[in-house]
Amino acid sequence: MDNWWLRALFSIFIWPGLLCGALFGWLLLWINRKSLAQLQGRQGPPFFQPFFDFWKLIGKKTIIPVGVSWAIFYSLPIISLFSIVFALAILPVPWGGAISFEGDLVLFIYLLEMPALIDILAGYATRSVYAQVGSTREALLTIAYNLPFLSGLIALALRLKTFQLSVFTSAPISIATVITALALFIALLAQLKVNPFSIPNAEQEIVAGIHVEYNGLPLALFELAHALEVSTLAGLIAILFLGAITAPWLKLVIFIFISILIIVLVSIIGAGTARLKVQHAFRFYWTWGLIAAVLVFMASLAL
Amino acid sequence: MSVFSRLISYSRKRSPWVFRVNAGSCNGCDIEITPCFSPRYDGEQIGALMQGSPKHADILLISGPITLRTKEIVKDIYQQIPSPKAVIALGSCPASGNVFSGSPTIVGSAEAVVPVDLYVPGCPPRPQQILEAIQLAAKMLEKGETHSQKEAHYG
Numbered sequence: 044m045d046n047w048w049l050r051a052l053f054s055i056f057i058w059p060g061l062l063c064g065a066l067f068g069w070l071l072l073w074i075n076r077k078s079l080a081q082l083q084g085r086q087g088p089p090f091f092q093p094f095f096d097f098w099k100l101i102g103k104k105t106i107i108p109v110g111v112s113w114a115i116f117y118s119l120p121i122i123s124l125f126s127i128v129f130a131l132a133i134l135p136v137p138w139g140g141a142i143s144f145e146g147d148l149v150l151f152i153y154l155l156e157m158p159a160l161i162d163i164l165a166g167y168a169t170r171s172v173y174a175q176v177g178s179t180r181e182a183l184l185t186i187a188y189n190l191p192f193l194s195g196l197i198a199l200a201l202r203l204k205t206f207q208l209s210v211f212t213s214a215p216i217s218i219a220t221v222i223t224a225l226a227l228f229i230a231l232l233a234q235l236k237v238n239p240f241s242i243p244n245a246e247q248e249i250v251a252g253i254h255v256e257y258n259g260l261p262l263a264l265f266e267l268a269h270a271l272e273v274s275t276l277a278g279l280i281a282i283l284f285l286g287a288i289t290a291p292w293l294k295l296v297i298f299i300f301i302s303i304l305i306i307v308l309v310s311i312i313g314a315g316t317a318r319l320k321v322q323h324a325f326r327f328y329w330t331w332g333l334i335a336a337v338l339v340f341m342a343s344l345a346l
Numbered sequence: 347m348s349v350f351s352r353l354i355s356y357s358r359k360r361s362p363w364v365f366r367v368n369a370g371s372c373n374g375c376d377i378e379i380t381p382c383f384s385p386r387y388d389g390e391q392i393g394a395l396m397q398g399s400p401k402h403a404d405i406l407l408i409s410g411p412i413t414l415r416t417k418e419i420v421k422d423i424y425q426q427i428p429s430p431k432a433v434i435a436l437g438s439c440p441a442s443g444n445v446f447s448g449s450p451t452i453v454g455s456a457e458a459v460v461p462v463d464l465y466v467p468g469c470p471p472r473p474q475q476i477l478e479a480i481q482l483a484a485k486m487l488e489k490g491e492t493h494s495q496k497e498a499h500y501g
Contacts, residue, residue, distance in 0.1 A: 076390070084385040092393055095360040099404070102354030104428045106401065250398035258401040258428045 068270030105259030195226035365403035371410030461493035
């Protein structure tokens with residue numbers, strides 16, 4: 044019993060939780076910024092840039108806007124951070140998977156939704172017009188991108204007849220897995236708020252979107268939660284392809300390689316496209332997302 | 347504890363986020379700021395980023411001879427930036443009033459409104475000089491030499 048608690052705490056705080064998740068997320072964010080810069084003909088930021096950004100924000104004084112309760116201002120990023128840490132702890136990476144039970148997929152999806160919900164709340168709570176516009180857009184996009192995301196995961200769960208994430212990693216790769224990965228990738232673009240769907244945090248348009256009024260430590264926590272979100276969502280796609288491999292070292296290498304590949308693809312799409320309007324993004328997700336959903340259900344039930 | 351404070355002050359040098367305000371400038375200086383973040387000069391190499399919100403910024407770039415209408419706005423924006431913060435005055439206008447010197451509609455000196463840490467000479471200054479000023483301001487933030495940090499220390 045004691046042993047299980049230790050292993051659970053280890054997977055929440057060290058691997059694959061807070062510590063390694065943050066480091067891996069910063070690596071992926073750096074790759075995103077660097078490859079985006081290279082595609083635009085720039086040099087790009089140094090390797091430790093996301094790390095320095097985080098620590099600089101920790102060291103800044105925090106200004107709480109007039110009329111906003113300090114409890115709400117501080118608690119929202121903390122809830123966001125912890126829910127994504129727990130989501131990452133459930134993810135069955137090599138040498139991880141201490142917390143695994145029937146139905147953990149439901150908990151995982153619920154915890155993954157929390158940062159988006161907290162973002163919407165944070166935008167409304169800080170009483171800025173720009174943040175409220177960003178919140179409205181985020182709320183609309185949540186309805187849109189969850190169609191391919193949820194249907195992909197549910198279809199795969201139907202095929203494997205389980206809601207346990209660790210079965211997902213050990214399942215052999217099939218056409219259903221590949222189409223699920225595609226559906227998750229389509230949703231990933233909006234979940235990470237990168238370019239064609241950078242609608243809620245549209246810089247140059249609504250200043251900085253949801254986090255306009257956030258500064259100092261709470262902003263640093265939001266950035267940390269974003270880094271963890273990147274590693275969780277990229278990792279979720281990567282674990283679908285680990286079925287055929289048995290050696291944990293090779294699993295880890297392929298896990299990291301696929302995550303990096305996904306982020307590079309995201310940067311290429313981000314550099315090559317312009318921002319859509321929210322109604323166009325919505326239409327994209329409800330046509331292409333619906334097609335992906337139908338395909339993924341057909342592939343997982345028929346093939 | 348000291349390890350963390352050293353890490354934080356080193357990070358200040360490596361990650362200067364910039365907010366710019368046009369206080370009645372002719373747009374010459376503002377046009378020279380944009381190439382700093384373009385492929386040719388690329389300020390992201392030194393960690394600099396343009397921020398849309400003053401709440402996210404570390405360095406305030408002021409261009410123009412602070413007109414009477416923008417005086418309160420510049421003061422307000424300076425107070426919205428969380429300390430530690432640095433102020434860079436771009437070009438001749440915020441230093442002396444330049445060609446507008448003696449006009450009844452300008453303050454003529456940025457020093458009279460907010461504590462300026464660095465002046466960049468030129469009308470307009472070159473992008474290389476602006477980037478150098480951003481890097482120098484970041485180094486001042488690291489060593490605690492900006493006005494905002496000194497005032498916090500003594501006050």
